[in-house]
Amino acid sequence: MNGIPRKPTHSCRVGDIVVGGGAPVVVQSMTNTDTEDAASTAAQVAALAKAGSELVRITVNTREAAANVEEIARRTEDLGVSVPLIGDFHYNGHILLREYPGCARTLAKYRINPGNVGRGASHDANFATMIKVAKDFDRPVRIGVNAGSLDPDLLDDLMDANAKKADPEDAESVLVEAMVQSALRSAEAAVALGLPESKVILSVKASKAPHMIAAYRSLSSRCRLPLHLGLTEAGMGAKGIIATSTALSILLADGIGDTIRASLTPEPGGDRTEEVKTCQHILQTLGLRSFMPSVTACPGCGRTTSTFFQELAQRIQGYLDIRMPVWRKERAGAENLLVAVMGCIVNGPGESRAANIGISLPGTGEDPKAPVYVDGKLVKTLHGPGIADDFTAMVEDYVVRTYAPRGG
Numbered sequence: 001m002n003g004i005p006r007k008p009t010h011s012c013r014v015g016d017i018v019v020g021g022g023a024p025v026v027v028q029s030m031t032n033t034d035t036e037d038a039a040s041t042a043a044q045v046a047a048l049a050k051a052g053s054e055l056v057r058i059t060v061n062t063r064e065a066a067a068n069v070e071e072i073a074r075r076t077e078d079l080g081v082s083v084p085l086i087g088d089f090h091y092n093g094h095i096l097l098r099e100y101p102g103c104a105r106t107l108a109k110y111r112i113n114p115g116n117v118g119r120g121a122s123h124d125a126n127f128a129t130m131i132k133v134a135k136d137f138d139r140p141v142r143i144g145v146n147a148g149s150l151d152p153d154l155l156d157d158l159m160d161a162n163a164k165k166a167d168p169e170d171a172e173s174v175l176v177e178a179m180v181q182s183a184l185r186s187a188e189a190a191v192a193l194g195l196p197e198s199k200v201i202l203s204v205k206a207s208k209a210p211h212m213i214a215a216y217r218s219l220s221s222r223c224r225l226p227l228h229l230g231l232t233e234a235g236m237g238a239k240g241i242i243a244t245s246t247a248l249s250i251l252l253a254d255g256i257g258d259t260i261r262a263s264l265t266p267e268p269g270g271d272r273t274e275e276v277k278t279c280q281h282i283l284q285t286l287g288l289r290s291f292m293p294s295v296t297a298c299p300g301c302g303r304t305t306s307t308f309f310q311e312l313a314q315r316i317q318g319y320l321d322i323r324m325p326v327w328r329k330e331r332a333g334a335e336n337l338l339v340a341v342m343g344c345i346v347n348g349p350g351e352s353r354a355a356n357i358g359i360s361l362p363g364t365g366e367d368p369k370a371p372v373y374v375d376g377k378l379v380k381t382l383h384g385p386g387i388a389d390d391f392t393a394m395v396e397d398y399v400v401r402t403y404a405p406r407g408g
Contacts, residue, residue, distance in 0.1 A: 004288060007255040009226045012140050012201050015084030015108035017054050019201060019259050020226030024289050025252070026259035027279040028055035028228075030088065032272060035065035035072070042075030044272060049076075049083040051273035052280055052291060055259070057086040057111060060093070066100040073106045084108035086142070090116040090149075094129035104137050109201075111142045114186040115149040123151075127186070131193045140199040142228055143186045145179050147206035147215075154178055154185075172211060179204040179215045180222065187225060201259070203228040209247040220256045229257040233265075240264040241274075245282050252286055293320045293337035296351055296358070300343055303363040309343035312361065312388050316341055319392055323399075331403035339395060340373075349373070357398045359391050374398060 011021025019026050029048045033041040035058050045056045060066050073085060087107040089096065094117065097104045104110075110130060117126040134141050155178045162168045183202045190200055202225050204215040212231050220227060231247040234240040244262045251257050262278040280291040297313035298304070316339055327334035340355035342348035344363025352358025352373040359372050359382070370382040372394060382390050 004253060004286060005255050007220055009224050009258055010197055012198055012226050014055060014086070014140055014201075017084055019228075023258070025257060025283055026054050027052055027276060027283070028057065028086070028259055028261050029053040029272070029276050029279075030057040030261065030263075031059070032266070035059050035068055036062065038068045038071040038075055041068070042072045042079065045072065045076045045083065045085070046079040046081040047273055048276055049081045051276040053083065053273075053276045055084050055086055055109075057088050057261075060087040060089055060096055060103065060107075061091075063096065063099070066096040066103040069100070069103040070106050086111055089113070089130070091118075093117065094126040097130055097133040101137075104133050104139070107139065109140045109142060110134055111144050112186075113144050113146060113149055114182050115146065115151045119153060123153075124189075127189065128193055131190050131195050134190075134199065135194055138199075140201060141190065141195065142201040142203060143183055143190065144203045144205065144228070145182045145186075146232055147175060147179060147208075147211060148232070150175070150178055151182050154182055173214075176211055176214045176218065179206070179211075180218045183219060184223060187223070197225065201226045201228055203230060205230045205232040205263075207231065207233040209243060209250075212247055213250055216251050216256055217254065220254075226258040227256060229260045230263055232263050234263045236265040236267065241278050244278060248279075248282055249286060252282070252288065290335040292324045292335050293339060295320065296338065296340040296342075296355060298343045298347060298351070303346065304343035304361075305364045306343075309341060309361040312359070312391070313341040315388055316392065316395065319395070323396070327399060327403070330406055331399055332406050334399055334403045337395075337399065337403075353377075356402070357395055359387075361387075 006022060009020040012019045017026055031041055031044045033044050035041050041058060048056050085107050086109045088111045090113050112130055117123055158174050158178045162174045183204050187200050187202060191197055202219060204219055206212040206215060209231060216227060229248050229251055231244050234244045248260055260279050262275040264275045266272055266274060283289040284291055295313055295317045338355045340351045340358030342351050342360045345366055348360030352360045353376045357374050359370050361370050362368050370387055371378050372380045372382060
């Protein structure tokens with residue numbers, strides 16, 4: 001499936017998941033529950049994992065939260081889910097990881113923001129404490145630089161040096177360079193403290209896509225550590241999804257990125273798993289991974305004044321969504337299924353032939369018949385009011401005949 005050459009990086013194991021080293025791009029997500037509430041956090045961890053998140057990050061910001069991590073892991077397993085948990089630390093991670101060894105042991109990875117571990121001498125001491133805990137428990141770390149919480153001392157130094165140049169760069173370029181240097185310097189410090197390179201993942205996130213893209217391109221050209229991609233504070237709804245998809249896709253198409261997260265702001269009470277689905281759609285659209293069957297459907301035009309093809313496309317997509325959890329367990333490879341539901345003769349036959357199974361519905365004024373193509377060949381023509389049921393049955397039959405039973 002993968003048609004995009006990946007830039008080579010070292011591999012890093014997070015629990016049972018391999019990040020980098022040519023492994024498939026990993027989908028991850030983050031809870032937005034209060035980690036002091038073990039029940040709600042475990043429930044959301046389980047929901048994210050069941051939606052397809054292969055790594056799940058939780059905030060660890062208080063002593064009560066740190067004390068709860070073991071309970072969250074137990075409750076998650078009681079819900080039938082096993083997923084590596086990542087601890088997100090800011091400001092007091094050096095205290096929490098040292099005081100709560102059960103938390104440090106349970107977490108599969110620690111996220112360290114070098115801009116939020118203190119300033120001056122305390123910065124180096126606090127960072128060293130977190131790295132020591134990672135060494136003691138044989139855990140990897142993600143050194144996660146954010147434009148919004150960049151080390152102010154580093155940024156000031158680079159801004160001052162830039163101002164003294166005969167031909168200074170613009171401030172945004174200096175910001176990007178500061179992000180990259182923060183990540184690289186922190187990685188070098190971690191390795192100097194005894195953490196193996198194979199235990200380090202880097203990220204340089206920003207809320208502005210051009211900054212984020214420039215930072216990752218620069219970083220990927222200057223190291224071979226695995227990279228976690230993300231457009232931080234992407235926003236809500238279509239804006240957040242589009243911004244994230246644009247930024248991540250540009251980098252992934254360049255072969256950059258080993259694990260991704262969509263930092264979407266959900267609607268109040270909204271579905272947190274939307275960020276998982278967004279990541280899956282990005283990877284599937286780029287041909288990097290397959291997660292679920294796809295439906296190719298035309299947008300409609302004046303040749304398709306009937307809404308029937310739209311209704312059928314929606315019905316087929318809903319059917320695939322319902323059946324895929326079953327197929328995932330029972331039918332190896334069903335996630336690669338491509339279905340076409342087309343609305344008229346212009347592109348209908350061609351797209352239907354290109355799919356595993358496709359139907360070309362009659363457009364306005366066309367002969368009221370619907371040819372069905374299976375693996376490029378016309379196999380049947382459907383008529384009458386039962387077209388939807390007949391085509392759905394053909395899709396199910398195709399899956400059963402084409403994809404071998406798991407374990408069989």
